[in-house]
Amino acid sequence: MHIIFAILAGLAILPLLFRSFFPYIIQDWAHMANVMGSIVKFAKRSRRNPPYLVLDRFFEQVQKHPDKPFIVSRDHTYSFRETDRFSNKFARVFRIHADLKEGDTVALYIGNEPAFIFIWLALAKIGCPVALLNCNIRSKSLLHCFSCCDAKTLIAASELTDAVVEVLPFLREQKASVFILSAESTIPGTETLIDKIDQASDQPIPQSERSSITMQSPAVYIYTSGTTGLPKAAMINQKRLLSALVVLSSVGVHSDDVVYVNLPLYHSAAFLIGFIGSIEAGSTIVLRHKFSVSQFWDDCRKYNVTVMQYIGETMRYLCNTPKKENDRDHKVRIAIGNGLRADVWREFLTRFGSVHIMEFYGATEGNIGFINYVGKIGAVGRVNYLHRKLFPYALIKYDIEKDEPVRDSQGLCLEASKGETGLLVAKITQIAPFSGYAKNHQQTDRKKLGDVFQKGDLYFNSGDLLRIDQDNFIYFQDRVGDTFRWKGENVSTTEVADIFAMVDCVEEANVYGVQVPELKGAVEEVLPALREQRVTVFILSGEADTEGVESLADKIEQAPDYPLSPALRSHVTAKSTALYIYTSGTTGLPKAARINQERIWAASFLQGIVGVTSEDIIYINLPLYHSAGLLMGLCGAIERGITVILRRKFSVSQFWDDCRKHNVTVIQYIGEVLRYLCNTPKKDHDQDHKVRLAFGNGVRSDTWSEFLQRFGDIRFCECYGATEGNVGFVNYVGKVGAIGRTNYIHKVHTTLNIRCLHSESTVTVASLLDGTESSKKASELLCPKCSWRQKQNWKDNNRCNLPLMLSDLIM
Known part of the structure; x- marks a missing residue:
């Protein structure tokens, strides 16, 4: 009897002991069951002939519940059937007016709006891969992203017209078709879409239009940044896209759910998980143009949202809002995303209630991913036996100083121990392939790591450092590549440096990211x-x-506004340091060019040299932290006593409107600015302005000529100079393409004594030529009895008695 009681007691306590030693066993088995179900479903679909595509799952949902809302956006609702019919209209327009056919790549340059989904489905129906362009890219990056995937057509939102205009000449060279999502357009070489959609048929597109599509065919290109600088196009084939169908359903999302998508659809999180995942689940998408911290919870309540997507930044923004009594008054039950800090995670749950947060890890181009199905705060996933068998991965020891994996004497990598940070690598197999980047074999090869655990094996190098704790939870630690996070996006430091290098006065730039723990902690x-x-x-x-x-x-608010005593600056001399302007070079870190008072005076005279008078109004839209905007622009305006129209940054669409509004007579430029202006659509009032003088640098000859022809008789003064340099030129003649003119006095590097005929005083100008300490301060050149603009008053006392223009004298 005692034995029976002992056995029963043992059986009774066994579940408790089992739960103590294996606390997550239930969640592990439940997750494995979901994974197995998804794998079986995927395997069945991928073996079908003709291939079963994401589009086919969409057709099934249209048949199953045609009138169910699929997209809700700005109080407009589109059912599955309406979405299907709108996409049919777009598909027919593209076939007729763009001559698109199966296999042609189309670049989609549109933000979060229903048309994005209509157009993607339309292009899928005619077998066209789609390149999802980031709406924030411009100029060089935009052209690169369009070209690297061999796109034939660009479809752009109407609000991005200015960005399209900048690159339109280059698109024409590539004979690309450009469509604007509007009913009318005044831009030559572009076509409209909305007017054509209204007249198009909404009848189904036959399957024959995409009959050659296989599981290996490209479906979509999603761009990711890295150490190469320009974005890389990760190719997502039909098979990979099909696997993305099951992500939402595998974490418990079903057809009754309402999914809130406010992340950009051109990124993988919103596109693959939010949009494609909702097709599988048959759920409703509430599509927000962009994240709004003030409207987030109001939207969730208004539309009965049950599933939300996030990135770490959005969750932090939500937690930083003032607390309200209705913080928990919502129906959100699942939040899926990545990049959530542990402290924000805890604060979010405490404040907004019991929301199941599912943090995940994955790369757009990668072949491995994790999801924290348990809800362990801070973790990005959990080691799972079945998952590791199907998708072999490991954390290997990594030498951060040498920026390479640690290898043993045989040249093989060493696996990191539990609790140790290591580089995540995933074996490239038929089940877990790595498709690489479009037209970028070099970077594709760089993401492959060979001879990891045995000679000849091949792994995907994630470039991310992770850690696995004793309970088998996985934590993200750091990123290896030269990128930084900005508003939830990976930004390449090299790409940012390239943008700075486009400014002609910047010789070389180097950019690096710093960690910003808090909202106002940029210097922490x-x-x-x-x-x-x-x-x-x-x-x-x-x-x-x-x-x-x-x-x-x-x-500032508390300080008085009466003038400061001149005695406070009585110690300042011509050689005293006035400011530092930073310029980059081969050393990597920026170099501080010391600008003394004398140098400021010299630079401020440029406006007088080129003919600016006190009656002028100057338009400054170049950065004041560069020498062009500060020294030649603002300081020159102070010297001349003229009005400054200060623009926060250059705007191609507002430039001439500003000039007309403020009666601008003098403008500053760099070459890129003038090129952008020339690329805008021509208007009848292009020459309706008062601008008479433009000075700057970096303008190409063809742009120079085109600008004059289009915008009228404006005097150009192209300049040359370096922030830290001791020589400069001004093209005071206006010779197209030149940056200056050889001048006898300018070439002399000995001291020149210049005598003023009125005052009989003699001043030395060697400081303006070679910066020697022996020269007198530049301000002495401004004779109190004479004007710089009276050219007859200045003579070279040593060399000739010919009258000299100031521009001849100094430049």
Whole structure:
């Protein structure tokens, strides 16, 4: 009897012991069951002939519940049937007016709106791969993304017209078709879409239009940034796209759910998980143009949202809003995303209630992914036996200093121990392939790592450092490549440096990212070092809620506005440092060019040299942290006593409107600015302005000629100079293509004594030629009895008695 009781007691306590030693066994088995179900479903579909595509699943949903809402956007609702019919209209327009056929790649340059989904489905129906262009890219990056996937056609939103105009000449060279999502367009070489859609048939597109599509055919190109600089196009084939169908359903999303999509559809998270995943589940998509922290919960309540997507930044923004009594008044039950910090995770749950947060890890081009189905705070996933067997992966030891994996004496990699940070690598197999990047074999090969655990094997190199703890939870630690996060996106430091290098006064630029722990913590990374150096840190506006940072706005508001005593600057001389302007070079870190008072005076005279008078109004839209905007623009305006129209940054669409509104007579430029202006659509009032003078640098001869022909008789003064240099030129003649003119006095590097005929005083101008200490300060050149513009008053006392123009004298 005692034995029976002992056995029963043992059986009774066994589940408790089992749960103690295997606390996540139930979730593990449930997840494995979901994974197995998804794999079986995927295997059946991928073996069908003709191939079963994502489009076929969409057709099934149209047949199953045609009147069910599929897309809700800005109070407009489109059922599955309406979405199907709209996409048929777009497909027919593309076949007739764009002459698109199966296999032609189309670049989609549109934000989050129903037309994005209509167009993607339309192109899928006629067998066209789609390149999803980031709506924030411009110029060089835009052209690169269009070209690298061999796109034939560009479809752009109407609000992105200015960006299209910038690259239109290059698109014409490639004989690309350009469609604008509007009913009318005044841009030559582009076609409209909306007017054609209204007249198109909504009858189904026959399957024969896509009969040659296989599971290996490209379906979509999604762009990702990395150490190469320009974005790389990750090719997602039909098989990979089909596998994305089951992501949402595998975490418990079903047809009764309402999925809130406010992340960009041109990224994999929103496109593959939000949009494609909703096709599989048959759920409703609430499509938001972009994330809005003030409208987020109102939208969730209004549309009865049950599933939301996130990135770490959006969750942090939500937690930073003022608390409200209705914070928990919503129906959201699942949140799926990535990049969520542990502290924000806890705060979100505490404040907004019991939402099942499913943090995941994955790369657009990668062959491995994890999902934290347990809800362990801070983890991106969990080691699962079945998952690891199907998709072999490992964390290997990585030498951060050498930026390479650690290898043993035989040249093989070493697996990281539990609790140790290691580089994630995943074996490239038939089940887990790596398709690489379009037209970028070099970067494709760089993502492959060979001889990992045995000679000849091949793994995908994620470039990410992860850690597995003793409970088999996986944590993201860091990224190896030269990228930084900005508003939830990976940004290439090289690409940003290339943008800076487009400014002609920048010789070379180097960019790196720093960690910003808090919203106003842009300097927190270096605050400890600044404190040691007793550096005071101010923020210009807002509250300084970070230790060691003070608010300048508060002090300005309290300060009196009476003038400061000149005695405070009585020690300042011509050689005193006035400011530092940074320029980059081969050293990597920016170099601080020291600008003294004398140099500022010299630079400020440029406007007088080129003929600016006190009656002029100058338009400055170049950055004031560069020498062109600050020294030649703002300081020159102070010297001349003229009005400055200060624009935060250059806008091609607002440039001439600003000039007309403010009666601008003088403009500054760099070559890119003028090229953008020339690429805008021609208008009847192009020459209706008062601009008479333009000075700057970097303008090409063809742009120069085109600008004059189109915008009228404007005097150009092209300049040359370096922030830290001691020589400069001005093309005061207006010779197209030249940056200056050889001048006898300019070439002389000995001291020149210049005598003023009125005052009989003699001044030395060697400082303006070679920067020697022996020369007198530049301000002495401005004789109190004479004007710089009276050219007869200045003579070379040593060399000739010919009258000299100021431009001849100095430049």
